[in-house]
Amino acid sequence: MDAQGNAKHSTLPPIDAHVHIVGNGLGGSGCWLRVGTWHRPLAAFMLHHIGVGVSMRAPGFDEAYANHLAKLVRESSLGAAVILAQDEVYDEAGQKLNFGSFYVPNDYVLQLAREHPEFLPAVSIHPGRADALNELDRCLEAGAVMLKLLPNCHNVDCNAARYRKFWERMAEARLPLLAHTGGEHTVPVVQKRFSDPRTLRLPLECGVTVIAAHSGTKSGLTDPDYFEDFCDMLTEYPNLYGDTSAFNVPIRGRHVRACLEAGVTERLVHGSDYPVPVYGHWAWAQRFIGWNDFRRCERLTNVLERDYQLKVAMGFSEEYFTRVHSLLRRTAAVERLGVQKPGLAVRG
Numbered sequence: 001m002d003a004q005g006n007a008k009h010s011t012l013p014p015i016d017a018h019v020h021i022v023g024n025g026l027g028g029s030g031c032w033l034r035v036g037t038w039h040r041p042l043a044a045f046m047l048h049h050i051g052v053g054v055s056m057r058a059p060g061f062d063e064a065y066a067n068h069l070a071k072l073v074r075e076s077s078l079g080a081a082v083i084l085a086q087d088e089v090y091d092e093a094g095q096k097l098n099f100g101s102f103y104v105p106n107d108y109v110l111q112l113a114r115e116h117p118e119f120l121p122a123v124s125i126h127p128g129r130a131d132a133l134n135e136l137d138r139c140l141e142a143g144a145v146m147l148k149l150l151p152n153c154h155n156v157d158c159n160a161a162r163y164r165k166f167w168e169r170m171a172e173a174r175l176p177l178l179a180h181t182g183g184e185h186t187v188p189v190v191q192k193r194f195s196d197p198r199t200l201r202l203p204l205e206c207g208v209t210v211i212a213a214h215s216g217t218k219s220g221l222t223d224p225d226y227f228e229d230f231c232d233m234l235t236e237y238p239n240l241y242g243d244t245s246a247f248n249v250p251i252r253g254r255h256v257r258a259c260l261e262a263g264v265t266e267r268l269v270h271g272s273d274y275p276v277p278v279y280g281h282w283a284w285a286q287r288f289i290g291w292n293d294f295r296r297c298e299r300l301t302n303v304l305e306r307d308y309q310l311k312v313a314m315g316f317s318e319e320y321f322t323r324v325h326s327l328l329r330r331t332a333a334v335e336r337l338g339v340q341k342p343g344l345a346v347r348g
């Protein structure tokens with residue numbers, strides 16, 4: 001409620017809660033990018049798909065990527081995008097490992113969010129770092145709205161008792177955790193077993209609001225599919241949510257019908273997984289959307305808008321697009337969103 005006693009939820013704009021920042025660091029962002037020979041064509045394809053128009057090896061790439069993303073958000077139905085930092089990989093002893101394909105420092109996403117009103121900053125901190133709690137406090141102070149981890153790629157055993165303090169501090173600060181679940185094929189995996197949503201029990205028991213990215217769905221044909229386990233956990237943990245990121249690539253989106261059912265749909269938030277490509281072919285082939293919606297969405301060059309419109313066409317509710325407002329840490333930037341851009345009517 002605002003000062004006039006009006007309920008704000010009626011004017012909340014949709015938020016894309018799963019948007020990646022990448023950078024090569026040549027312009028001083030602090031990011032790094034290590035794209036192996038096999039992933040180079042895939043990375044080039046993704047950048048072409050989103051329309052950045054600058055080579056990922058160019059000194060101006062980081063700035064171009066961020067500016068392009070801000071423009072896509074501005075020109076879409078979205079009120080904001082939660083942009084994700086990406087921490088480095090650490091071992092059990094808290095030693096940094098020379099592993100991973102990209103790094104995005106917390107300071108960089110915090111800075112981008114200060115510069116662009118379209119962005120809300122999600123930081124990334126491996127809880128095994130010697131300075132994990134200090135870094136968490138520093139990021140809270142700087143306005144973090146969420147914390148992102150890929151337990152399987154970052155090598156985080158979330159259920160390890162030694163991380164309890166870290167989760168408790170997050171719960172106390174009401175900072176939600178966006179944790180990757182299910183297989184992963186664009187970032188190298190350290191521990192396959194940490195793809196299981198059951199690996200998130202300890203943060204959930206500590207009272208952290210956890211958003212299981214991809215809702216436990218599998219990304220490769222041979223991966224285990226944890227969607228059913230994720231659904232079972234929803235009844236057990238009222239503070240567990242899921243997102244629909246990368247549902248517009250084949251395989252991940254196979255559970256759309258179940259995602260629209262009561263009991264599950266009230267616990268999902270909108271996310272695209274930008275710059276992961278967005279195609280309507282799969283949704284159309286599975287009859288999640290009709291031909292006209294498929295054609296209409298394919299004509300949208302703004303991939304954030306395309307993902308949004310495809311999910312509208314699939315039948316996701318207005319609440320689904322705005323739900324994350326109630327899960328994000330209430331910073332001034334989050335509060336401002338509720339009054340700035342009125343929510344757009346969802347086209348059915």
Ligand SMILES: [Zn+2]
Nearest residue numbers: 018020245273
């Ligand atoms: Zn992602």
